[in-house]
Amino acid sequence: MLQISSDEIKKQRKLVITWGVTFLIAFPLLIVLGLLMRLNQGEVFDLGMDTFYVLMTLHGLGMAGVLYSMAFAALWYLISTRYAKLNLATGYVVYFLILLGVAGLTIATLIGKFGAGWYLLYPLPFKGTFWPGWATGLSIISLLILGVAWLVGIIHLIYALAKEFGGFTNLLGWQYLRKKEVDRELPPIVMITTVSLVPGVIAFLAGAVFLIMFLMQHLEPSLAFDPLLLKNLIFFFGHTLVNITLYCCIGWVYALLPEYTGRPWKTDKIVVYSWNATFFFILFAYFHHLYMDFVQPVGFQYAGQIASYMSAIPATAITMFGVIAQLYHSKVKWGVIPLAFLFGTAGWAIGGFSAVVDSTIAANKVLHNTLWVPAHFHTYMLGGVVLFILGFLFYLSHTKEEQEKDKSAKIGLWVFVIAVHSFIAFFYRGGLRSIPRRYADYKGIPIEKTHETGVVLAKYATIFIWLILIALLIMYMSIIIRLMKKKATPQPVSAKNG
Numbered sequence: 001m002l003q004i005s006s007d008e009i010k011k012q013r014k015l016v017i018t019w020g021v022t023f024l025i026a027f028p029l030l031i032v033l034g035l036l037m038r039l040n041q042g043e044v045f046d047l048g049m050d051t052f053y054v055l056m057t058l059h060g061l062g063m064a065g066v067l068y069s070m071a072f073a074a075l076w077y078l079i080s081t082r083y084a085k086l087n088l089a090t091g092y093v094v095y096f097l098i099l100l101g102v103a104g105l106t107i108a109t110l111i112g113k114f115g116a117g118w119y120l121l122y123p124l125p126f127k128g129t130f131w132p133g134w135a136t137g138l139s140i141i142s143l144l145i146l147g148v149a150w151l152v153g154i155i156h157l158i159y160a161l162a163k164e165f166g167g168f169t170n171l172l173g174w175q176y177l178r179k180k181e182v183d184r185e186l187p188p189i190v191m192i193t194t195v196s197l198v199p200g201v202i203a204f205l206a207g208a209v210f211l212i213m214f215l216m217q218h219l220e221p222s223l224a225f226d227p228l229l230l231k232n233l234i235f236f237f238g239h240t241l242v243n244i245t246l247y248c249c250i251g252w253v254y255a256l257l258p259e260y261t262g263r264p265w266k267t268d269k270i271v272v273y274s275w276n277a278t279f280f281f282i283l284f285a286y287f288h289h290l291y292m293d294f295v296q297p298v299g300f301q302y303a304g305q306i307a308s309y310m311s312a313i314p315a316t317a318i319t320m321f322g323v324i325a326q327l328y329h330s331k332v333k334w335g336v337i338p339l340a341f342l343f344g345t346a347g348w349a350i351g352g353f354s355a356v357v358d359s360t361i362a363a364n365k366v367l368h369n370t371l372w373v374p375a376h377f378h379t380y381m382l383g384g385v386v387l388f389i390l391g392f393l394f395y396l397s398h399t400k401e402e403q404e405k406d407k408s409a410k411i412g413l414w415v416f417v418i419a420v421h422s423f424i425a426f427f428y429r430g431g432l433r434s435i436p437r438r439y440a441d442y443k444g445i446p447i448e449k450t451h452e453t454g455v456v457l458a459k460y461a462t463i464f465i466w467l468i469l470i471a472l473l474i475m476y477m478s479i480i481i482r483l484m485k486k487k488a489t490p491q492p493v494s495a496k497n498g
């Protein structure tokens with residue numbers, strides 16, 4: 001039986017706290033970029049078009065990268081202190097490589113003015129640019145470094161789990177589908193980690209392929225590639241990255257929520273079927289990003305709609321049902337951690353629903369490239385993933401009793417949730433009023449009413465961004481004070497079973 005010493009737990013805790021503090025610094029800085037963009041769209045000041053796209057690029061890439069990295073770091077911590085031995089040095093290598101990648105991207109955007117957006121839509125990073133070539137090169141190399149770091153982390157984690165649980169298929173829970181009793185229970189977090197991270201490997205490899213093609217063209221400008229192929233690769237990479245970030249978080253909700261409700265949450269056949277279905281469909285849902293590309297084979301477009309529905313429904317429905325079963329008539333005391341998990345699950349459900357609406361071809365014809373799109377992914381990232389991460393950081397810093405009694409943390413959380421959904425409501429309203437996304441400002445829109453609506457919505461949305469920052473400050477104080485006070489005295493653990 002696996003034994004994890006208290007010394008090992010202490011060291012892994014230090015690593016995850018390093019991650020946590022990095023997240024706490026980077027996240028509000030990236031929000032400020034969002035605030036500046038919304039103020040520009042609200043015509044409160046004029047940043048200039050170039051600066052807007054530089055900020056949008058850093059904000060988009062930064063948020064997606066920081067959230068995925070933090071979600072992965074939390075999984076790493078929970079796995080390494082409960083289920084499998086993970087190499088600490090590898091954990092630090094991943095951390096420093098990610099810092100290096102982020103530093104490169106920050107220089108390329110803020111100094112080099114690289115502004116191609118997270119999607120680097122080919123041939124954009126090479127043609128019609130307002131930034132120097134070195135900024136493109138540095139961005140490509142920085143993204144490659146990030147990809148390598150994430151790949152190393154995932155492969156190490158999956159390998160360690162496969163070794164511990166007797167092979168890869170066991171990690172997917174297939175032993176539950178046989179008639180025989182299972183020898184060793186599989187904790188849901190282990191299965192969900194696998195279902196999330198293995199598609200991540202495929203997505204990061206696709207990312208590496210397009211980045212290497214970009215690098216080749218950067219070094220040899222006479223080269224040219226098929227734009228549709230590149231768009232497929234980029235959106236497969238981007239869509240999958242965001243999806244697996246969410247699923248990584250769901251993994252720890254399965255592991256941690258039972259500690260507050262007192263009810264076990266175990267792997268069974270239904271959980272295995274639903275998450276294995278997600279494992280498959282997650283790989284094909286990205287086709288819904290290419291509905292407007294008329295040269296894309298029509299069959300892929302229908303596959304995109306079907307896979308979008310299929311990837312959303314099984315794991316979401318089973319998890320929602322599981323969360324309700326955990327909480328309904330349970331003796332849970334509503335401390336900040338179960339609250340954060342409950343609100344996060346709600347954000348996931350609401351954002352997931354509006355994503356499914358947008359992935360419906362008939363609706364997409366109207367909503368495509370309107371503010372509906374940022375509305376839906378901000379709902380499940382800001383109103384879902386970020387709440388799960390905050391819940392995890394409270395778990396790191398607070399004891400069970402402390403998180404129940406901490407009134408200021410709870411006030412901060414409530415203000416955050418209300419402010420987040422209010423801020424996003426302005427995106428939804430904009431989408432329904434046909435306000436385009438990715439417009440630095442709305443001055444060029446010839447329909448006066450649409451221009452005016454875009455400006456008013458952007459201006460009022462900023463009030464709630466300030467509120468989000470205030471709520472974060474309240475929660476930060478609570479987390480940081482306790483992290484500094486708490487001298488962890490971790491106990492050695494034997495591998496847990498669920």
Ligand code: HEM
Nearest residue numbers: 031034035037038060063064374381382437438439465468
């Ligand atoms: C309070 C927090 C946030 C604010 C104020 C904010 C604000 C904004 C704004 C104003 C835009 C431009 C929308 C447009 O006009 O098209 C944007 C885009 C974006 N945001 Fe956020 N955001 C926040 C949180 C997040 C989070 C948590 C994520 C996590 C992934 C995120 C990811 C993105 C991405 C990827 C884009 C670029 C979309 C594109 O390429 O069109 N944001 N955000």
